[in-house]
Amino acid sequence: MPYKEPKIEKMYYAIGEVAAMFDVNTSLIRFWEKEFDIIKPFKNKKGNRLFTPADVENFHLIFHLVKEKGMTLKGAKKKLEENREDTINNFEVITKLKDIRAVLLEMKENLEGEGDADKKS
Structure with missing residues (x-):
């Protein structure tokens, strides 16, 4: 290992x-x-x-x-004071969605790159 x-x-x-x-x-x-x-x-x-x-x-x-x-x-302070838990949850969801988007875009680029290689063959 x-x-x-x-x-x-x-x-x-x-x-x-x-x-x-x-x-x-x-x-x-x-x-x-x-x-x-x-x-x-x-x-x-x-x-x-x-x-x-x-x-x-x-x-x-x-x-x-x-x-x-x-x-x-002032708005950010109020949001963190009033519903910190929801703010954290929303932030985590947005972060995960951005990560998923990045992976999908990378997959798309790889697939497009393979398609270009097939055309050259």
């Missing part, structure tokens, strides 16, 4: 890593941290913010509501 590298989950992410995940500036990450109570980074002795995977998931929710759905910060 071949050796598989174990997938190592990071315990903390630096602010630069989180900003890179969402392709935003670190200043926006700091701003969202102040605006949303659900983001609670650990700060080391130097004062550097260290975000947990749970914080990153919360950033995914905020990013989805604000950047993808176009909600205001």
Whole structure:
């Protein structure tokens, strides 16, 4: 049986890593941290913010509501406060549908590529 590298989950992410995940500036990450109570980074002795995977998931929710759905910060806060569970469920469904769409598009490209190869033969 071949050796598989174990997938190592990071315990903390630096602010630069989180900003890179969402392709935003670190200043926006700091701003969202102040605006949303659900983001609670650990700060080391130097004062550097260290975000947990749970914080990153919360950033995914905020990013989805604000950047993808176009909600205001006030609207996103209200949505997370009033029905967080529904918001999380909707976000998970949308994420899974995007993944399925990507797989289907890849399959379509592969099938079209095979069709082009058959024509050349």
